[in-house]
Amino acid sequence: MNYVTTTDNTQLFVKDWGKGRPVILLSGWPLTADSWDDQALAIADAGYRSISYDRRGFGRSSQPWSGYDYDTLSDDLARVIEYSGAEDVVLVGFSMGGGEIARYMSRHRGKSVAKAALISSIVPYMLKTADNPDGTDAAVFAQIAHAIGEDRAKFFAAFFKDFFGAGMISLSVSAELLEWMRSVALQASLRATLESARSFSSTDFRGELAAFNVPTLLIHGTADKTVPIDASSRAAVKGIANASLIEYDGAPHGLFATEKDRLARDLLAFIRA
Numbered sequence: 614m615n616y617v618t619t620t621d622n623t624q625l626f627v628k629d630w631g632k633g634r635p636v637i638l639l640s641g642w643p644l645t646a647d648s649w650d651d652q653a654l655a656i657a658d659a660g661y662r663s664i665s666y667d668r669r670g671f672g673r674s675s676q677p678w679s680g681y682d683y684d685t686l687s688d689d690l691a692r693v694i695e696y697s698g699a700e701d702v703v704l705v706g707f708s709m710g711g712g713e714i715a716r717y718m719s720r721h722r723g724k725s726v727a728k729a730a731l732i733s734s735i736v737p738y739m740l741k742t743a744d745n746p747d748g749t750d751a752a753v754f755a756q757i758a759h760a761i762g763e764d765r766a767k768f769f770a771a772f773f774k775d776f777f778g779a780g781m782i783s784l785s786v787s788a789e790l791l792e793w794m795r796s797v798a799l800q801a802s803l804r805a806t807l808e809s810a811r812s813f814s815s816t817d818f819r820g821e822l823a824a825f826n827v828p829t830l831l832i833h834g835t836a837d838k839t840v841p842i843d844a845s846s847r848a849a850v851k852g853i854a855n856a857s858l859i860e861y862d863g864a865p866h867g868l869f870a871t872e873k874d875r876l877a878r879d880l881l882a883f884i885r886a
Contacts, residue, residue: 631657641708670805834864
């Protein structure tokens, strides 16, 4: 298996498929690189190099005590980009992964990045404040942290139903897929799960949107209950130069599963353009 060692000696598990221009895929919370498999396979089959990795604390990567802030996570991404050895990387971040891209673009000045895609992304700011009225109340995130601490397995059983829009007739997913996602989430350490949730729910990226100096694609479902579109992609596209937003009407958060073929097509069209 491939591993990348970070600056604090954390081991990141990496899946490296295909050859050609690298496309680096960042997973969302609380998942791993495996969530990208359908799109990663399509990208590799299309003649590109698909690289995905397990975020620190999750999946097959190390589970350190610290490093779940976006500065450290963007430094981890920098090491994966360095591992790719390329100067024309396409970054694709899902949900929490969009924040890693935003911080990389500002903290590392977008080094070696040619394009970026934000899918169901938490960027620019999830928390409801006086100047961010479309955000989510802090009490909601506090309730999530409490529920995870009480019974992680029970929490994720309910969480993934909203995540994938389960029960919506046109966007149903199998019970087996829901159970698979829950089992993946439970591979993470409790510390990583809680601290990562704290980071994506409270980090304000609004001042970093100007750091996106490459063509940027945003894709978001209009029925996303996990990361509502108004406070995220609809706000982000207004602050990113040379950006475009594709809205998937009636789609939930987990587009990599519910809209997997369409998402692969749209990503490949963007990569090729």
